Amino acid sequence: MSKIIKGIKLRLYPNQAQQAQLWQMFGNDRFVWNQMLAMAKSRYENNPSSHFVNGYQMDALLKTLKQEYPFLRESDSTSLQVVNHNLDQAFKMLFQHKGGQPRFKSRRSSYQSYTGKSKLYVVAKRYLKLPKLGYIKTSKTSQLQNVKIKRYTVSHDPTGRYYLSLQVEAEVNQLPRTGKTVGLDVGVADLAISSDGIKYGTFNARWLEKQATKWQSRYAKRCHRANVAVRQWNHNHKTAKLELDDYQNWQLARVMKSRYQQRIANQRRDYLHKLTTNLVKQYDVIVIEDLKTKNLQKNHYLAKSIANASWYQFRTMLQYKCDWYGKQLVVVKPNYTSQICSHCGFHSGKKALAIREWTCPRCDTHHDRDINAAVNILHKGLKAVG
Structure with a gap:
């Protein structure tokens, strides 16, 4: 019997209060990423010979950031550390010429997520206890028996659904x-x-x-019409502005x-x-x-x-x-x-x-x-x- 690292993906069914809290946590991770990226860019512009602020130094700045922006305390603290680690890795890939320059993240993106390393608990057949969120309904948790959860990711994809992706350590018996x-x-x-x-x-x-091709065509046409309508309205009405999301x-x-x-x-x-x-x-x-x-x-x-x-x-x-x-x-x-x-x-x-x-x-x-x-x-x- 050997131990392996594998992924498990479950569907989440948060209530309205938990959905609002999840979007706050998505926004907090995005805010920390953008703040740290803006700091790194301004630091380089002011002094190109300065040393790069690595992930550990970014983690040290989190305490000051939380004092200045108290809403960051609503997130799982490990998720903000994961953001710093990811940004640190992105810069390392850039310096090694293996990737492009890190970009700022937008709240308008159709995919939002945050990743944490805190412990999760299975409390019932279809319920988990997540940090900061409490008890949340999910799909079957039978896959989580006899496994060690190493990290988790909560995501909201373009379909409007919420998912929990788990990286677990499990034991596997070899086949005959x-x-x-x-x-x-x-x-x-x-x-x-x-x-x-x-x-x-x-x-x-x-x-x-x-069906996917048909709806892709409808999406492109409707998006174009909405863009035209927004530009016309905003051109004719200088006070009340419309956005694409209003359609x-x-x-x-x-x-x-x-x-x-x-x-x-x-x-x-x-x-x-x-x-x-x-x-x-x-x-x-x-x-x-x-x-x-x-x-x-x-x-x-x-x-x-x-x-x-x-x-x-x-x-x-x-x-x-x-x-x-x-x-x-x-x-x-x-x-x-x-x-x-x-x-x-x-x-x-x-x-x-x-x-x-x-x-x-x-x-x-x-x-x-x-x-x-x-x-x-x-x-x-x-x-x-x-």
Whole structure:
């Protein structure tokens, strides 16, 4: 039995008072980020040779900040420390030329969150006790048995729902050995083709995608109309000013298109979880090809299909589940896997994508293109691990 770090996401159902308190806590984290960022920028402008104020020094400034702005005491103190840590990391990435310059955060953002490191308590089947918020209703807490919560994040997403994301340390039993190995060739028509000849189809949610596209179009049109109306009103009325948020029609469209997009993402993730768990249970060694998804998506004819297949997410899930359950994932280069005969090793040359089946001119073996590639991937992987 080994210990692992994993994430658990639960739905929150705060009452009206808790919702108001949550938005105050979102705002407090945003306020501390903006204050610390403004301080760092003004410090650099006044004296470019001055030393950077790191995360520990920012934490020391929190006491003074709380005295000046008492509303910051309404937040979990660890969440403000996490803000300082994140800003410190952002500047370090900037100095190492691995990221852009940190930006100020806006209250108009459709996604708001705060992260804390304080202890949470499970008080009932559907209730948790959160710092500063007290008892709050949530979805099933059965997943939180026998785990150690390391940090938590409360978020409000564009769909208008509240979520609690937990980073926990849990114990996992390794799966029994089966003695089986498999090679996987990923594709567009089928998500994965195994060397055993099994084809796993890609995720399909055409109706949801159609609805998301429809509401995305409505959102864009309504937002444009609202912007035009706001500019006209503010031009003609100098005293009473309107804002875009005063028009509710486009906000309804924003929520609807976000909910359809989230349903697609959730169903795709669920499909990938079930598929990868099934593969890890069946095989001890899984060999896959190392594809550069970003490069392949430059082909505009296949970009949407490749994105829908979620090859990177599929590989990531296989990787950590193999690590959890004591299985082995081997990654090999995909060079010539669809061109070499898996029976005799003859290299038949490059073939157009339209050719899905072919016969080896040397040994007369008839091949399915994808299954033949999966067998070659398996041979490469087994050779690599000896």
